[in-house]
Amino acid sequence: MDKSDITLERMRTFARVAERGSLSAVARELGVGQSTVTRHLRELEEAVGVPLLSRTTRRVTMTDEGSRYYARSVEILRLVEQASDEVRGTRGARAGTIRVSCTAAFGVLHVSRLIFAFQDLYPDIGIDLSLTDERIDLVREGIDIALRLGPLADSSMRMKALGQSRRLLVAAPAYLSKRGRPAIPQELIGHEGIRMSNVAGSETLALQGPDGKYHAVPFGGRLRVDHGLAVREALVAGRGIAPAHRWLVGDLLEAGRIEAVLPDYSLPSVPLNMLIVPERAGIARVRLLIDFLANEIGNVPGMDRSPAGR
Helix, strand or coil: CCHHHCCHHHHHHHHHHHHHCCHHHHHHHHCCCHHHHHHHHHHHHHHHCCCCEEECCCCEEECHHHHHHHHHHHHHHHHHHHHHHHHHHHHHHCCEEEEEEECHHHHHHHHHHHHHHHHHHCCCEEEEEEECCCCCCCCCCCCCEEEEECCCCCCCCEEEEEEEECEEEEECHHHHHHHCCCCCHHHHCCCCEEEECCCCCCCEEEEECCCCCEEEEECCCCEEECCHHHHHHHHHCCCCEEEEEHHHHHHHHHCCCCEECCCCCECCCEEEEEEECHHHCCCHHHHHHHHHHHHHHHHCCCEEECHHHC
16 A cells, blocks of 8 residues: 555544544444444554554554554544535535533523524534533544533643633422521531532531621531532432522522522632544534533523633
């Protein structure tokens, strides 16, 4: 083989295998047999003349040459896609697929509706929406952008601040009638708390009073869950008191199915950020969705728009 056999298809296959570390996973992603993935890699390695990947029974990793080749391949693939967008013009920018990851409950209740509205505007753009609270590797999973609630660790991803999610303490009227309505933070001690098992520090509530003073109150209970929609169900069922995002329970508050606890005290807001894979940021259709979400997120009830998200 010669260098003319270095095709974009083989280069894309190599890049995804390098990112995912699994031939079978990439085969499923591309909708082809694993033998096709293996052939693409073999033909590419023969064309460039050096081994790009090291294979074991459990894992596929890049060789030193493969790491250098991967960096250039990602750049080339991005430039090719950008060039195609520019040639097709505005029409081309409005076609293709975008892969989005989002915090689960927020995605179900609000982001999914924004995605519907976006696709009404751009009917030729496909969206793959993945809902998870896990901090996944965006590149490895082939994600273009991700919406994440909470503080973020240092990352190679580009970050766009979208807003601050307001929270409040809530419980069902039946629970409060049975167990009593706390009048001051210290009276929360001994109540049943509904806690998120995947949120650090959930065993303590930090409340700011109307006088500006902060109160750190131990917060326990028999129920811990790892999904916001389970918190909704637990609240309605009268299982206890929970610190909840307003976007999660706003409709329940309006319907009187739950009510605010210690309404004069406030909980810290939680940041909402958009993570963008740098190599995908220049793709026209991805930019369209980035701008759309940054503009619309502030309209979600209980979300204060970040100045950086304007």
